[in-house]
Amino acid sequence: EDKVVQSPLSLVVHEGDTVTLNCSYEVTNFRSLLWYKQEKKAPTFLFMLTSSGIEKKSGRLSSILDKKELFSILNITATQTGDSAIYLCAVEGITDKLIFGTGTRLQVFP
Amino acid sequence: DGGITQSPKYLFRKEGQNVTLSCEQNLNHDAMYWYRQDPGQGLRLIYYSQIVNDFQKGDIAEGYSVSREKKESFPLTVTSAQKNPTAFYLCASSPIRTSSAYNEQFFGPGTRLTVL
DSSP, X not given: OOEEEEEOSEEEEETXXXXXXXXXXXXXXXXXXXXXXXXXXXOEEEEEEOSTTOOEEETTEEEEEETTTTEEEEEEOSOOGXXXXXXXXXXXXXXXXXXXXXXXXXXEEO | OXXXXXXXXXXXXXXXXXXXXXXXEOSOOSEEEEEEEOTTOOEEEEEEEEETTEEEEOTTOTXXXXXXXXXXXXXXXXXXXXXXXXXXXXXXXXXXXXXXXXXXXXXXXXXXXXXX
């Protein structure tokens, strides 16, 4: 059965800290891995990763995929209170469906 | 502005009633999806549709029904057969997948359904 596992489930840090969120997966015929940020309502797209070893970067956020070890990490440097959210990892396999992990709830305190 | 709209934002229902959640998109996307999100859990797929007049069950379709009569609309009905309907419901859409294109899903703002 296809599955996506995120860790940790919850994380509490202070502003300025660097955090690393993990996503491991077992999916038949992997096609892509996506990261979303969910604050109050709609998840918003962060990154899509399809190739191993190529870092995607957007400001203080970066992500990389390891297709051999079947995982991805999302790094956030110099965290701010506005980074507080649930971060969702999703993987697309052979179908058009996305399989989501449970998410990591990040809380950043001043 | 292109996007996905869901209505209502909040919905209260008495036990035994059917309710319909609206999802509309003007992104010209072919595929549309309904997810349910419960506290401490990720998004679980209820139904999805890749083309008008066609849809498939997701992982937790029991107690739900959908229709796809128009490309831009994908309403979800929560029936009285759904035992634990209180949840946050998210609608999403994406362009149809091709052999060379990788497409992310775009999400609506969600509907929070509470059964009283």
